[in-house]
Amino acid sequence: MTHYICTGTCEGVSNHPGTCGAEDCPKYDSQFESCDCVDGKHNGRQNHDEKSREPIKI
Secondary structure, three states, X not given: OOEEEOOOOOOOEEOOOOEOOOOOOOXXXXXXXXXXXXXXXXXXXXXXXXXXXXXXXX
16 A cells, blocks of 8 residues: 655654654655555665664654
8 A cells, every 4th residue: 555654764654645744854844755565664765673663653
């Protein structure tokens, strides 16, 4: 299923297109990128460490 991700440090994930709203993220106010991955790894475009934290769901 298509979802939308922020490739900045907030690692936001949304089911809808939009822009990053995390003021401390370098991609703040930038458009999310569409992603069709099924494994939650976003084809390596986000660098979260799955053991330490999960991406932010928006």
